[in-house]
Amino acid sequence: MKKHGLILILMSQILFLTGCWDRTEINDLAFVIASGVDKVGQDRYRVAVQIPLPSSLGGAGSSGGGGGTSGEGPVAVLVGTGDNIRQSIEDIQARLSRNIFFGHRRVYIIGEDLARQGIKEALNSTFIHPQSRLSTFLVISKGEAYEMLKAQPRMEQFAGEAIREMSKTTINMKIKDAFQDFDRPGKEIILPYIEATGTTEKEKDGKEILMGSYAIFKNDKMLFTTNKSESQGVMWLNDRMNKKSFTFNGLKNKEITVQIIDSSVKTRYRLKDGKPTFDLSIRASGNLLDNEPDLRIEDPKTYNLMIKNMEAMVKKNVKTVLDHAHSEGADIFGFGWYVYRNHYHEWKNNWKDKWDTILPELKVNIHVDADIQRTTNSGTIERK
Amino acid sequence: MKTFKKFKRLNSNAMAIDETHKEISTDLTENIRILKELFKDCSDIVFRPIIAGKAHAYVLFVDGFIDSQSVELHGIRQLLEEVEKERLSVDLLMERVLSLSSVNEITKLDDVVSNVLKANTVLLVEGLNKGIVFDAKGGDRRTVSEPQTESAVRGPREGFTERLRVNTALIRSRVRSNRLKILSKDIGEETQTGIAILYVEGIAAPELVEEVISRLDKIKIDGILESGYIEEFIEDSAWSLFPQIQNTERPDTVAANLLEGRVAIIVDGTPFVLIMPATFWQFFQASEDYYGRFQIYIFLRILRLVFVFIALTLPGLYVAVTTYHQEMIPTSLLLSIAASRESIPFPMFVEVLIMELSFEALREAGIRLPQVIGQAVGILGALVIGQAAVEAGIVSAPTVIVISLTGITSFTIPRFNMSIAFRLLRFPLIFLGAMFGLYGVVLGVLTVLTHLCKLRSFGIPYFWPLAPLSVKSLKDVFLRVPWWAMDRRPEQLVKEDIIRQSKETSAAKLSEEGSSS
Numbered sequence: 045m046k047k048h049g050l051i052l053i054l055m056s057q058i059l060f061l062t063g064c065w066d067r068t069e070i071n072d073l074a075f076v077i078a079s080g081v082d083k084v085g086q087d088r089y090r091v092a093v094q095i096p097l098p099s100s101l102g103g104a105g106s107s108g109g110g111g112g113t114s115g116e117g118p119v120a121v122l123v124g125t126g127d128n129i130r131q132s133i134e135d136i137q138a139r140l141s142r143n144i145f146f147g148h149r150r151v152y153i154i155g156e157d158l159a160r161q162g163i164k165e166a167l168n169s170t171f172i173h174p175q176s177r178l179s180t181f182l183v184i185s186k187g188e189a190y191e192m193l194k195a196q197p198r199m200e201q202f203a204g205e206a207i208r209e210m211s212k213t214t215i216n217m218k219i220k221d222a223f224q225d226f227d228r229p230g231k232e233i234i235l236p237y238i239e240a241t242g243t244t245e246k247e248k249d250g251k252e253i254l255m256g257s258y259a260i261f262k263n264d265k266m267l268f269t270t271n272k273s274e275s276q277g278v279m280w281l282n283d284r285m286n287k288k289s290f291t292f293n294g295l296k297n298k299e300i301t302v303q304i305i306d307s308s309v310k311t312r313y314r315l316k317d318g319k320p321t322f323d324l325s326i327r328a329s330g331n332l333l334d335n336e337p338d339l340r341i342e343d344p345k346t347y348n349l350m351i352k353n354m355e356a357m358v359k360k361n362v363k364t365v366l367d368h369a370h371s372e373g374a375d376i377f378g379f380g381w382y383v384y385r386n387h388y389h390e391w392k393n394n395w396k397d398k399w400d401t402i403l404p405e406l407k408v409n410i411h412v413d414a415d416i417q418r419t420t421n422s423g424t425i426e427r428k
Numbered sequence: 429m430k431t432f433k434k435f436k437r438l439n440s441n442a443m444a445i446d447e448t449h450k451e452i453s454t455d456l457t458e459n460i461r462i463l464k465e466l467f468k469d470c471s472d473i474v475f476r477p478i479i480a481g482k483a484h485a486y487v488l489f490v491d492g493f494i495d496s497q498s499v500e501l502h503g504i505r506q507l508l509e510e511v512e513k514e515r516l517s518v519d520l521l522m523e524r525v526l527s528l529s530s531v532n533e534i535t536k537l538d539d540v541v542s543n544v545l546k547a548n549t550v551l552l553v554e555g556l557n558k559g560i561v562f563d564a565k566g567g568d569r570r571t572v573s574e575p576q577t578e579s580a581v582r583g584p585r586e587g588f589t590e591r592l593r594v595n596t597a598l599i600r601s602r603v604r605s606n607r608l609k610i611l612s613k614d615i616g617e618e619t620q621t622g623i624a625i626l627y628v629e630g631i632a633a634p635e636l637v638e639e640v641i642s643r644l645d646k647i648k649i650d651g652i653l654e655s656g657y658i659e660e661f662i663e664d665s666a667w668s669l670f671p672q673i674q675n676t677e678r679p680d681t682v683a684a685n686l687l688e689g690r691v692a693i694i695v696d697g698t699p700f701v702l703i704m705p706a707t708f709w710q711f712f713q714a715s716e717d718y719y720g721r722f723q724i725y726i727f728l729r730i731l732r733l734v735f736v737f738i739a740l741t742l743p744g745l746y747v748a749v750t751t752y753h754q755e756m757i758p759t760s761l762l763l764s765i766a767a768s769r770e771s772i773p774f775p776m777f778v779e780v781l782i783m784e785l786s787f788e789a790l791r792e793a794g795i796r797l798p799q800v801i802g803q804a805v806g807i808l809g810a811l812v813i814g815q816a817a818v819e820a821g822i823v824s825a826p827t828v829i830v831i832s833l834t835g836i837t838s839f840t841i842p843r844f845n846m847s848i849a850f851r852l853l854r855f856p857l858i859f860l861g862a863m864f865g866l867y868g869v870v871l872g873v874l875t876v877l878t879h880l881c882k883l884r885s886f887g888i889p890y891f892w893p894l895a896p897l898s899v900k901s902l903k904d905v906f907l908r909v910p911w912w913a914m915d916r917r918p919e920q921l922v923k924e925d926i927i928r929q930s931k932e933t934s935a936a937k938l939s940e941e942g943s944s945s
Contacts, residue, residue: 066752070766071769148755
């Protein structure tokens with residue numbers, strides 16, 4: 045019995061071996077759901093964090109309820125500056141009654157100015173901090189990241205949540221993916237590029253968030269943003285067109301829209317005249333969504349014509365973005381990475397050092413194989 | 429002075445007890461003198477003098493214990509009318525006069541005492557050195573009715589009563605086999621409580637029966653008033669929270685367990701019958717599991733185990749996760765918890781403890797109070813705890829949900845004694861969660877698991893067939909395979925007669941399946 049007691053006492057000491065007593069009540073924490081980082085001046089950072097205000101979230105028993113009273117909404121955006129990112133966060137902390145908690149940050153916004161100078165430090169600071177999640181979505185903002193956090197999208201309670209939902213449906217880039225692409229030879233980072241806009245073109249009050257294009261990187265530095273056609277090319281290359289609609293020219297300025305229900309991208313590599321050449325085959329099939337020229341798609345002749353147009357459009361989108369990126373030396377699809385993985389010796393011996401010079405003249409043959417599987421109903425065709 | 433009197437009386441009683449070892453003498457008045465001394469101040473003992481023929485006689489019984497009508501009809505009237513001239517003898521009385529079904533002779537005075545107390549009727553006749561015992565038990569007792577603690581949608585409506593023989597009859601009527609053995613025993617120096625040990629010979633392991641009897645033999649106590657007394661005396665680990673002996677009010681449950689090689693103990697005066705050995709899983713099985721469609725009960729059994737896990741760990745996990753691991757809660761849930769906790773003055777741990785204790789108070793009040801008031805307690809609890817406490821900002825709504833979920837899930841355990849074990853274990857887990865976070869909760873659950881694996885009930889590992897693993901027997905633990913597939917008795921319990929249905933039954937069922945598909 046005595047022995048058992050001793051063992052029990054010794055065993056109970058195991059409980060204290062972890063050594064940390066970090067009990068914190070939920071209400072002593074400030075949960076960051078999105079943060080943004082900008083560069084100010086030469087070597088100073090400005091960090092903005094978005095923190096929901098529990099008291100105005102409308103929980104039972106709390107006095108608030110029913111959204112914000114002022115224009116702010118149930119959320120606070122706090123800004124701090126410092127010589128590095130961590131110091132900027134401490135600057136915010138100094139003005140905050142609750143501990144900043146990054147375990148729930150889902151969106152990390154990097155301002156365009158900082159992105160053009162390199163995002164390495166900004167990414168590293170998240171990696172070092174144990175509270176950070178690698179599954180945080182990473183986006184680049186037009187103008188200052190702080191402006192994005194101030195936006196008040198009407199669908200969601202917080203701008204951070206809106207950006208997260210949008211990131212999920214586009215190319216789904218998380219901090220982890222950015223790190224991976226950064227580490228891969230012959231593959232560059234692409235990140236969603238957001239801007240604060242309004243309901244219409246004229247009404248630019250910065251309340252809504254637009255995620256319409258992509259920022260193309262070279263190493264950790266941002267090169268350019270894509271235009272509309274190029275953005276679609278990025279989506280095709282990343283195989284993220286599923287369930288998205290795709291519009292192409294039908295007949296004399298009248299467009300046809302299909303919803304993509306199935307797509308795939310395949311690459312083949314071969315040497316031609318001692319130069320690396322790639323065959324990119326894209327398969328796409330869709331359902332008819334809009335038929336402005338009122339064509340009878342069921343008719344084989346029309347159908348083939350339309351399919352040709354669709355294939356040409358896909359090819360054009362992909363080609364423009366590839367050409368643009370390659371001309372600036374960014375291998376956004378990862379052709380180099382493909383060679384690295386499948387023909388490592390060739391990569392190591394022949395291309396590794398020369399890839400940047402080869403890239404602008406890299407020959408990529410794009411083959412598109414499209415079809416429209418379902419034409420759905422039309423109420424007006426028969427009257428003709 | 430009073431105590432002295434009492435002492436004296438005790439003393440005289442002791443003297444009389446010495447005399448009881450005597451044989452019954454032919455002198456009736458001497459016998460009656462001794463017996464009257466023994467039953468001094470026992471106003472319920474009836475000494476009915478009669479004159480049968482020429483001989484004086486006495487009929488002894490306890491008022492209220494016997495069926496006075498049959499004593500009168502088959503005993504007293506027979507004696508008064510039939511016995512006229514013939515010379516009285518024990519054989520004559522037993523064979524010709526007393527028209528009752530169960531008649532015995534006794535020779536000792538202490539047998540007279542014990543038989544009278546056991547609700548038998550004793551006849552002492554002048555000139556005979558033997559007493560005649562006849563069984564005319566009666567009196568008003570609770571009749572067989574639906575068991576209160578184990579209700580079932582489908583299944584027999586009969587439940588045990590407080591009378592030993594009624595209970596044994598309920599089982600005998602289900603197992604009509606001469607292999608069903610019912611051993612009797614009296615335990616309790618003063619109460620002399622009748623106890624029956626039931627088993628099916630050839631199925632139950634003889635060592636098990638011996639072990640049960642030898643453990644019962646060791647009980648030396650003044651009284652046994654409920655089978656719970658016996659349970660605490662004979663269980664393997666007296667300090668464990670977990671019940672190692674099952675109790676039930678349902679005769680069908682007892683019959684089924686006897687057929688699986690277990691031993692049952694019926695205690696006179698309580699409807700709760702003990703079944704041993706018991707495994708952990710038995711407490712999560714209701715008798716109805718075996719009567720309904722098996723698919724549904726497979727689902728329910730798995731659900732019950734999930735619920736037990738929730739009942740045990742949920743409050744602890746809730747405290748641990750909200751105070752240590754905020755990153756583990758989905759963002760939107762965390763924000764709504766934070767929002768509802770904004771005006772709560774207590775730490776999470778205190779809040780959970782307040783809720784748990786008030787919930788336990790409500791539950792206890794609901795059980796103890798008369799049913800009519802019990803309902804009022806329920807309404808009061810729902811209103812006060814559910815609504816007002818949240819609005820008053822004393823507890824937060826998520827905590828109320830967590831605690832009520834815990835309560836509801838703990839009610840799904842079919843056996844009450846297992847349910848209270850988990851009810852109690854919740855509290856250490858809340859403490860561990862509050863002090864050490866998830867680490868503490870996991871350690872706590874591991875400790876409970878280790879303890880469960882270590883427990884044994886009459887030599888059977890408590891966690892069997894999961895630990896030690898027996899894949900064959902798992903078919904009646906998480907699952908409840910259809911009856912035609914349960915062709916064997918549990919192998920840990922039964923050594924010899926392990927096949928419980930002939931090959932043809934199960935084979936016929938299987939071939940039928942095959943041809944129809």
